[in-house]
Amino acid sequence: MNYDIIIIGGGIFGVTTAVSLQQRGWRTAVLDPGPLPHPLAASTDISKVVRMEYGTDAQYMEMVEASLGGWRQWNERFGPLFHEIGVTMFTQQPMAPGGFEYESYQMLLKRGHHPERLNGDEISRRFPAWKPGAFVDGFYHAQGGYVESGRVVEALITQAQQSGVAILAGQTAVEIAQQGGRVTAVRTQEGDTFPTNHALVAAGTWTHLLLPELAPVMKSTGHPVFHLKPAQPELFTAPNFIVFTADVARTGWYGFPLHPREGVVKIANHGIGLRLHPRDDERVVTAQDEQNFRAFLAATFPALADAPIVYTRRCLYCDTLDEHFWIDRHPETTGLTVAAGGSGHGFKFAPVLGDLIADAVEGKVNPWLPKFRWRNLAAQTTGEEASRHHS
Numbered sequence: 001m002n003y004d005i006i007i008i009g010g011g012i013f014g015v016t017t018a019v020s021l022q023q024r025g026w027r028t029a030v031l032d033p034g035p036l037p038h039p040l041a042a043s044t045d046i047s048k049v050v051r052m053e054y055g056t057d058a059q060y061m062e063m064v065e066a067s068l069g070g071w072r073q074w075n076e077r078f079g080p081l082f083h084e085i086g087v088t089m090f091t092q093q094p095m096a097p098g099g100f101e102y103e104s105y106q107m108l109l110k111r112g113h114h115p116e117r118l119n120g121d122e123i124s125r126r127f128p129a130w131k132p133g134a135f136v137d138g139f140y141h142a143q144g145g146y147v148e149s150g151r152v153v154e155a156l157i158t159q160a161q162q163s164g165v166a167i168l169a170g171q172t173a174v175e176i177a178q179q180g181g182r183v184t185a186v187r188t189q190e191g192d193t194f195p196t197n198h199a200l201v202a203a204g205t206w207t208h209l210l211l212p213e214l215a216p217v218m219k220s221t222g223h224p225v226f227h228l229k230p231a232q233p234e235l236f237t238a239p240n241f242i243v244f245t246a247d248v249a250r251t252g253w254y255g256f257p258l259h260p261r262e263g264v265v266k267i268a269n270h271g272i273g274l275r276l277h278p279r280d281d282e283r284v285v286t287a288q289d290e291q292n293f294r295a296f297l298a299a300t301f302p303a304l305a306d307a308p309i310v311y312t313r314r315c316l317y318c319d320t321l322d323e324h325f326w327i328d329r330h331p332e333t334t335g336l337t338v339a340a341g342g343s344g345h346g347f348k349f350a351p352v353l354g355d356l357i358a359d360a361v362e363g364k365v366n367p368w369l370p371k372f373r374w375r376n377l378a379a380q381t382t383g384e385e386a387s388r389h390h391s
C-alpha cells in the first residue's frame with residue numbers, strides 16, 4: 001500500500017495532523033514504536049493545563065481561544081476529558097508591569113475576558129489550601145482548566161483509524177530517503193520501507209535524532225513531575241482547589257486538583273529542566289528535585305508538606321531555543337515537513353494543531369504559521385515563553 005504521506009510519531013502533533021490530512025483526502029499512515037499512546041511520549045499523561053495566559057503574547061491567547069471550542073466539542077464526542085474548572089495564577093508580591101501574571105491579566109482584559117483579581121485574604125477564603133499570606137495577588141479565570149491528555153490521544157487514534165488512517169505501531173523510523181532533493185520513502189528500524197513523496201516528522205523530543213541538522217536549535221530537557229496522596233482530599237478538590245500557577249515565572253511550580261480517576265494531586269516544575277538524551281539517558285527525579293519540592297510545599301500548601309509521593313516522572317520537552325513550536329516545510333527537501341518543538345506548552349492547542357500542521361504540509365497560508373517557521377536561531381537565543389522559569 002502506498003501512502004500519500006507518512007507521519008513519523010503518534011503523539012498529539014502527529015495524530016491530530018493525521019485526522020486533518022485524511023479528512024482532506026490524503027492516504028495517511030502513522031509510524032510509532034508504540035504501544036500507543038507511547039508511555040514515554042510527552043503527550044501521554046494524566047493531565048495537561050489549558051490556559052489562555054501567555055503574558056504579552058496575543059497569538060498564543062488567540063490560539064487557545066480558538067482551541068476552547070474544540071475542547072468542548074471533543075467532550076461531547078469523547079466524554080469529559082477537558083475539565084473546564086478555570087485557572088488561578090497567584091504571586092508572592094503584588095502583580096507588576098513586566099510580570100507574567102500582570103501582563104496576562106492585562107491581555108485578558110484587552111481581549112474581552114473576565115478574570116477576577118484576588119488579594120491575599122480572598123485567596124485564603126476561596127482556596128483554603130494556600131498558606132495564608134504567602135501569596136498576595138493574582139487572579140482566577142474561569143475559561144481554562146486541564147485535559148486528560150493520554151486519553152485524548154487514545155480517542156484521537158481511534159477516530160483516525162475509523163476515518164481510514166493506518167496506525168502502524170511497532171515501527172521506528174530511522175531514515176527519510178530522498179532522491180534529487182525529494183522525499184521518496186521512509187525506512188524503519190524493523191526493516192520496512194514505506195514509499196511516499198511526503199513525510200511529516202512529528203517525533204517530539206526525538207526529532208533531532210532523526211534530523212540532526214535541527215540539533216543546534218532543538219534540545220531534550222527533562223522536567224520533574226510529582227504525584228501526591230493528600231490526607232485531606234476535599235481541600236484539593238475543585239472548586240476548593242483548581243489548576244494553579246504559583247508565581248510560575250519566578251518558581252516554575254504549577255499543578256492540578258485531585259485527579260477524579262487517578263486520586264492524586266499532580267504538581268510539576270516548568271523550569272529550564274535537565275538536558276538529557278531522549279533515548280539513552282535515564283529519566284528519573286533526583287533527591288535534590290524532591291528536596292526543592294518539599295520546600296515549595298511547606299511554603300505554599302502546608303496540608304501537603306508531608307503528603308506521601310505516590311510516584312514521580314521526569315518527562316521530556318522538545319525545547320526549541322526560543323520555546324516556540326517548529327512547524328514548517330524543510331527549506332531544501334521537497335515533501336519533508338517538521339512539526340515539533342512543543343517546548344512544554346503544546347498540548348493545549350490540540351484542537352487547532354491538526355489543521356495548522358496540515359496547512360504547513362500543503363504549503364497553505366495560515367496566519368499562525370510564521371511564528372513557527374523554519375528559522376535561524378543563534379546559540380545564545382533565550383526562551384520567550386512567558387510562564388517559563390528561566391533561571
Ligand SMILES: Cc1cc2nc3c(=O)[nH]c(=O)nc-3n(C[C@H](O)[C@H](O)[C@H](O)COP(=O)(O)OP(=O)(O)OC[C@H]3O[C@@H](n4cnc5c(N)ncnc54)[C@H](O)[C@@H]3O)c2cc1C
Nearest residue numbers: 009011012013038042043049173204315342344346347348
Ligand atoms: C512534564 C510536561 C508537562 C507538560 N505540561 C503541559 C501542559 O500543562 N500544557 C500543555 O499545553 N502542554 C504541556 N506539555 C507539552 C506537551 O505535552 C507537548 O508539547 C506535546 O505533548 C508534544 O507532542 P508531540 O506529539 O510533539 O510529542 P510526543 O507526545 O512526545 O510524541 C512523539 C511521538 O513520536 C514517536 N517517535 C519518536 N521517534 C520516532 C521514530 N523514530 N519513529 C516513529 N515514531 C517516533 C514517539 O514514540 C512518540 O509517540 C508538557 C510536557 C511535559 C513533558
